[in-house]
Amino acid sequence: MIDTDLKTKILHAVDTGFDEQIEFTRELVRKPSIRGQEATAQDLMAEGFRLHGFDVDRFKLDPDLLARQPGFSPVAVSYDNAWSVVGSWRPASPKGRSLVMNGHVDVVPTGPADLWTHPPFDPVIDGDWMYGRGAGDMKPGTAAMIFAMAALRRAGVMPAATVHMESVIEEECTGNGALSCMLRGYNGDIVLIPEPSDAHLMSAQVGVIWMQVTVRGIPVHVSVAGTGQNAIEACTPLFTALHALEEEWNTVAAKHEAFAGVEHPINVVISKIEGGDWTSSVPSWCRFDVRVGLYPDVEVAEIQRRLEACLADASRDHPFLSNNPPSIAWHGFLAPGYVLRGGDEAQQALERAHRVVFDAPLPRTAFTGLTDARFRGLHGSAPGLVYGAKAENIHGIDERVSLDSIRRLTQSMALFIADWCGVEAV
Numbered sequence: 001m002i003d004t005d006l007k008t009k010i011l012h013a014v015d016t017g018f019d020e021q022i023e024f025t026r027e028l029v030r031k032p033s034i035r036g037q038e039a040t041a042q043d044l045m046a047e048g049f050r051l052h053g054f055d056v057d058r059f060k061l062d063p064d065l066l067a068r069q070p071g072f073s074p075v076a077v078s079y080d081n082a083w084s085v086v087g088s089w090r091p092a093s094p095k096g097r098s099l100v101m102n103g104h105v106d107v108v109p110t111g112p113a114d115l116w117t118h119p120p121f122d123p124v125i126d127g128d129w130m131y132g133r134g135a136g137d138m139k140p141g142t143a144a145m146i147f148a149m150a151a152l153r154r155a156g157v158m159p160a161a162t163v164h165m166e167s168v169i170e171e172e173c174t175g176n177g178a179l180s181c182m183l184r185g186y187n188g189d190i191v192l193i194p195e196p197s198d199a200h201l202m203s204a205q206v207g208v209i210w211m212q213v214t215v216r217g218i219p220v221h222v223s224v225a226g227t228g229q230n231a232i233e234a235c236t237p238l239f240t241a242l243h244a245l246e247e248e249w250n251t252v253a254a255k256h257e258a259f260a261g262v263e264h265p266i267n268v269v270i271s272k273i274e275g276g277d278w279t280s281s282v283p284s285w286c287r288f289d290v291r292v293g294l295y296p297d298v299e300v301a302e303i304q305r306r307l308e309a310c311l312a313d314a315s316r317d318h319p320f321l322s323n324n325p326p327s328i329a330w331h332g333f334l335a336p337g338y339v340l341r342g343g344d345e346a347q348q349a350l351e352r353a354h355r356v357v358f359d360a361p362l363p364r365t366a367f368t369g370l371t372d373a374r375f376r377g378l379h380g381s382a383p384g385l386v387y388g389a390k391a392e393n394i395h396g397i398d399e400r401v402s403l404d405s406i407r408r409l410t411q412s413m414a415l416f417i418a419d420w421c422g423v424e425a426v
């Protein structure tokens with residue numbers, strides 16, 4: 001618990017630093033940190049940590065070492081320019097309870113640029129909203145780690161316990177960035193991840209599997225199309241079968257209790273497709289990618305087996321696929337779901353911080369997406385609290401974040417850190 005005078009000072013200190021915070025956040029959104037190009041965003045985070053007086057550890061992701069860790073997801077890309085950055089506050093004689101904060105700087109592709117009102121990597125502020133790819137998910141949260149800590153210093157205190165701020169990549173495809181920080185030895189008594197949540201605390205999240213399916217056909221000249229086999233059209237029954245399985249998982253009886261109140265928790269999405277080589281040739285190949293959600297407390301391998309069986313069954317009835325079954329590759333997410341269990345005292349501290357800022361109880365919501373909270377929650381020692389700003393259109397067009405929600409998030413974070421870790425005068 002922190003006294004009223006310090007609370008007031010902390011809230012005010014966030015306001016005082018807010019222009020600088022928004023400028024830094026904008027600069028971070030300007031870095032086009034799609035997969036493979038995250039290094040300049042990580043450079044900026046390292047610089048931000050350094051300028052605000054934190055120890056900086058910048059290290060490369062090592063796929064060979066990571067592959068031996070529980071929670072690893074396979075990769076088909078190079079990690080030659082893949083970096084994690086951790087900023088740390090280490091008091092001379094740590095007391096209190098330690099904290100890991102975690103945010104990601106990687107973003108998903110923009111889609112067609114002409115659909116955007118403003119260029120996605122040239123963030124525009126219009127009223128209370130900042131627009132840009134990553135402006136919602138989740139660069140404001142990643143930047144807020146620095147500015148919540150800076151606000152404490154401005155209020156004349158710092159945490160009495162060790163605080164690590166992890167800036168990671170690969171959150172959108174594997175989670176191997178967060179895993180690399182655990183492997184490096186970073187840990188704490190609780191984890192706070194400011195993913196956009198409209199100031200709700202995540203009570204549970206689904207897991208995610210990425211599956212890639214390849215179908216081979218028989219290419220012939222289109223004038224004799226009936227003598228070949230169309231690899232693209234052969235995928236249609238596979239889509240149908242996958243969606244039937246999806247609906248089975250969403251029936252009331254199949255739902256995990258943490259998602260009982262959620263209308264459609266499990267989404268199976270055919271999200272990428274390519275195939276064929278020539279408009280006047282029957283296509284000889286088709287490859288499509290599928291994102292599959294799964295409930296917590298279910299083994300990833302069990303769902304992989306269900307998916308394999310689903311495609312095998314659909315192929316058995318097909319005149320061509322029965323003898324030429326599709327092949328499956330797994331790269332990207334093989335991530336289990338996660339239910340927030342334990343960490344009651346940290347949840348109470350967050351509840352207290354939230355009430356000061358919002359004058360309302362802390363709402364709790366189950367997420368139908370996933371975050372890096374699963375890592376220490378499942379494989380480590382610390383529950384993961386996911387709580388962040390208000391964003392719209394994440395992974396979509398004209399993604400945006402409410403500036404006032406960033407300010408309130410930063411205030412909640414700073415109050416939470418002071419309450420949870422305890423403070424010492426600086």
Ligand SMILES: [Zn+2]
Pocket residue numbers: 104137138171195196
């Ligand atoms: Zn995110």
